[in-house]
Amino acid sequence: MHFDALTLAAVAAELNTTIRGGRVQQILRPDAHSLGMEIYAEHQRHYLLLSAHPQASRVHLSEQKLRRGMEKDTPLLLLLKKYVRGAILDAIELPVAYERLLALRFEHPEHGSTTLLAEPMGRLSNLILLDAGGRILDVLKRIPPGENAQRVLLPKWVYSYPPAQDKVPPLDDGQPDYYTRLAGVLGAGGRLWRALADGVEGISPTLAREIAWRVTGEADGEANGDAQPGQLLALAAAVQELWQLPQTAGWTPGLALDEEEGVNGFAPYELHFVDDFLPVEGISAAIARFYGEAERDAAGSTDAYAGMRNGVATLIRQAEERVRRQLAALTADEPETGDPAHLRRQAEWLLALNSQVQKGQRELVVPLGDEKLVIRLSADETPVQQAERMFDRAAKLERAAVIIPERRARLETDLLYLDQLQSDLALAQNQPEIASVREALREAGYLRQRPGRQLKIAPDRSQPLRYLSAEGFAIVVGRNARQNEIVTFDEAGLDDLWLHVRDAPGSHVVIRSGGQPVREETMRAAAQLAAYYSRLRGERGVAVAMTRRRFVSRAPGGRPGLVHLRNEETLLVEGVLPGLAEG
Known part of the structure; x- marks a missing residue:
């Protein structure tokens, strides 16, 4: 980029x-x-x-x-x-x-x-x-006089600007032959983006490909040397729309995403010719994240899918930041504590007795049998205005008491789901499994849905892992949210044993016991599988919850793999693979 x-x-x-x-x-x-x-x-x-x-x-x-x-x-x-x-x-x-x-x-x-x-x-x-x-x-880099030096850059020399380029400016310079010169850029034919990058000032290959997409519908569209006036005007409009951004301040910075390479670029305007474009809060943030990606050179990485994996990790972090901002905004919107019924009662009495309020009066005391209702009066409002404000605040408190807890619960569920996707990404073993994490983000609404978009990589059709315990029970292990859904809600019987690490994302593990007694060594082996296929892999003393499948239910919010459980017990195991045969 x-x-x-x-x-x-x-x-x-x-x-x-x-x-x-x-x-x-x-x-x-x-x-x-x-x-x-x-x-x-x-x-x-x-x-x-x-x-x-x-x-x-x-x-x-x-x-x-x-x-x-x-x-x-x-x-x-x-x-x-x-x-x-x-x-x-x-x-x-x-x-x-x-x-x-x-x-x-x-x-x-x-x-x-x-x-x-x-x-x-x-x-x-x-x-x-x-x-x-x-x-x-x-x-920083001293350039002495020489045959290949375009400029001399040495201490005590007067600075000179880089040599001017003999190219057409991107914005109309007022010269009568501007559009003739722009048409001349297309005369050589070939790829439109290459003609633009070679013939127009301030046009890089990335910007040229975006202009080509906006004009022809594809980044590698052809330059037409015999372009009609309407086509030439469309090209000029696309070039000028982008180069007017410094004047309009209509920047839309973001990261370019490739399904195979992950994050592979940035731009201060939306890119349409890439697989996906992820908006970020500023151009510096986009550039910093692009160059800050760990192990950008896949050839030097021990992970064959480092580029793709890092790209999806960036998407998940972006989604987490978005959810946390929404939670912070929700806290800011939360009204001050108060009793809406008491506020409404005060407003009703103030409205009923507003004719009795004297100018400069600081409080209104309403005798109510054995008690008194004291209403502090506003010096800046009439009694009617104050009563209306109190009615509004009571209504806001009533709405907030219902809406804000529900919204907060949904956002907190989303954070748990994104945490699970981070674990899924770490455990993904191939391109389809990594791509499935990105598609899960899309289905959850964190990436745009592009009409007619086709996947470069085949969908993830991987199945849960299967092991056989020493006493003959099958143990089924899900390695991502999609597989966890299969393990828990498609394959497991109600009386099978269900396991999952506590307080961390990871695999759903089921011992297909059908309610029969299960030896402790099998339970511990299944718990080790749950710990190993989780974020706590390699840790000692991992707490794993175990209960019957009938006590496991989907968590509200509809996110795949998130559950509630009850009647569980806890096993402490090491997060390593047990010595079980696959099958």
Whole structure:
């Protein structure tokens, strides 16, 4: 995925709303290609990463505190500590239209103005510190004069912008031949996305494929050299719609998902040509999560499905964050405690006796036989207005008493289900089983349903594991939510023994005893299977609940594999495989 000029524009817009005006508190080198800054702005610390890595150049806010990865201080770092640490980040600008060039201007109380330029341009990436006059103080990658040097980047030299590209601008520049030049981009034929990337400024292959999809319905659509005026206008509209995002601020950042590779990209606009697009809260979050994925290089991983597994893990974490935000919002919406019947009674009496209330009166006392009803009066409202407000609050309390507990219970059930899906993902042994976890997220409403979408990977048709105890009882083990449904509600008899680890997601295990006596060694073996095929694998002293299947029922909420149980007993076992034969 490409960190292109439009992505940089989205990052600049985000930085302007989060860290502009902040004070630089620390500067460090996370690695040989990068600089990190801690900036205090809006009463909180922010961590800015600027990377000139040839394969991963980028600029974004980091979700985690940046750590020093290089012991030696370079001349550039020493100058930054002198001129930038303690300075105010005064301006964040994109000095050249459609170019990957970001300027951060700092004002230091002692040393005055300096500018740090980030050029996240792949193998040509660089970080450059300028003085107030535009002269280079130092640069991360020094470029001396030579036959292959497009620019000289050395201390004491005057900085010059990257060479201009002989391409058509993405937005109409007002020239009378603009559309003629745009039509000329298509003249060579071939893939439309390639023609756009080669012929239009600020268009990366990712952006070009998205434009091609919006124009032709497919990312690999053909460029038509004989395009009719209507087709040319459709192309211009698609290009300009995306490149007007810096003006409209209509950013929709997110992660690109592939069914086989998992998370495989990011963009500040919705991508339609990918398998799935997962919106996130900001472009920095999208970039950070893409580059923060563990074991992105599957060739160096012991897990053959690392990329795909990590992608689905990201989806589950995103869903969990969404549910937790909803729970927090529910708590914020919860009204203050109070007795709605008492409030309603006060409102009724206040309304009935409002003509007796004198100006400036602080309370109304209503004698009710052996007791008195005291109503504190508002100085800012008439008695009628106060009574209406009290009626409204009583109604809100009554509704909240019913709706909020139900909604909270559903959300807490969803968290349990997502926890189960995390366990299912960890236990998945092949692509179909990993894909089934993603599809479970989709069925639960955490991923979009795309019309006409076809799976690249065959559906998961795996069956529960089966073992045979020493006394001849079959033991059936579900390894994910779908299989747990089969084990508990399709295969198990009401008098069979049912087992599951306590307080953790994991497998449903059933001893097909049919109510017959079961030896302790068989119970313990089944409990070990329940512990092994759970998040507590390898742990000692794992608590496993055991009861008859008749005492197990589906939990409210309809999520697969979630149950309630009663009349259970507890076994303590080690989370290792017992010595049982499969069969």
